[in-house]
Amino acid sequence: MRVFKHLLPSRILTTCFTAAIISFGASAAAQDASNTTEKGAFDLEAMKEKYSVRDYVYQPLPERGYNYYQIAENTYFVHDAFEHQVFFVTEDGVIVYDAIPGLAPHTLKAIAEVTDKPITHVIYSHHHGDHARGMHLYPETAIKIGNSETAELLKEANDPMRPVPDVVWQDDYVLDTGGLRLEFKDLGRNWHSHSDSLVYAPEQKILLAIDTFHADAAPWIHFGEAVDPIMTWRLPKIILDTYDFDLIITGHERMVPTHEHFETYKEMVEDMKRFTYEAASSLEFQKKAKETMIRYSDGQEHWIYKKALEAGADICAAKWEEKWAGRVRNVRLNSKENCQTMWIQLLVINPESH
Secondary structure, eight states, X not given: OOHHHHHSOHHHHHHHHOSOOOOOOOOHHHHHHTTBOTTSOBOHHHHHHHHSSHHHHTSOOOTTSOEEEEEETTEEEEEOSSBEEEEEXXXXXXXXXXXXXXXXXXXXXXXXXXXXXXXEEEEOSOSOHHHHTTGGGSOTTSEEEEEHHHHHHHHHXXXXXXXXXXXXXXXEEEEEETTEEEEEEOOSSOSSSSSOOEEEETTTTEEEOTTSOOTTBOOOXXXXXXXXXXXXXXXXXXXXXXOOOSEEEOSBSSSOOBXXXXXXXXXXXXXXXXXXXXXXXXXXXXXXXXXXXXXXXXXXXXXHHHHHHHHHHHHHHHHHXXXXXXXXXXXXXXXXXXHHHHHIIIIIISOOXX
């Protein structure tokens, strides 16, 4: 999803994003124990208070360059400076979701520290290299799972780091093994890539929804380089109306994304849509659009389009920044570019009633 990640190895990115690296001096077992109640049951709220908050984002990584901890019964979250993935320990073995290349080696080490059970399944979230090129690092004996779109795209790519899945599913699929149930769903319309899908763990109340949003942060530039921005903006409502989840795994950020984070993201998207329409109908924009048409009246339609787009997006971004500054991270970083994306989609390419 991120262009620069295709240019730099993940270990270099980790170095760039990590300003200081020190050891916490705590073992994974001690971290897990801190998230259990006196009776030994997993304490979700304690985990969220520690690992789903902004303060955790700015803590230095352990010296090893990654961290991991339990986020639900038999479920573990592994992250480096900016990426994360999960694995489940079942009665029969370990199931890994996603194959992030820079994180896969760390995940293998974390699994070995948690259990001596074999890795039985590894699941593709989608075909993008930053989430799939770690697949070759997992045992050949592990069953690789992906949807039909992912399988076709990987077959076409012929990339040895992204082998074609062994199990290919379409529309819906259920993996029920070792006491773990995972429910796969293709919504019939992609949003981020050309091979998106959702996976739900009902017992753990965890939704695996890679590249849907960034927790406690403004939307990524161009909404994560979405292949279908309209679906990207509709997705929060679809997910929130369909799934009962506590945590939502998205693949990026070191904090554990929560239901509350996703509700906030939905509100941010709805606000930006509203401010786009308000900007387009404002007297300020109408005045600037008229001035632009006069200035470039000698046949420079390219300039008219661009300057009018910039003027409208600037008005939208100013309104959006005023509301969201201080509430989430990186509010001003991509607001103008994202307002431009909304302007193009909602007012030019795909106008819809509102």
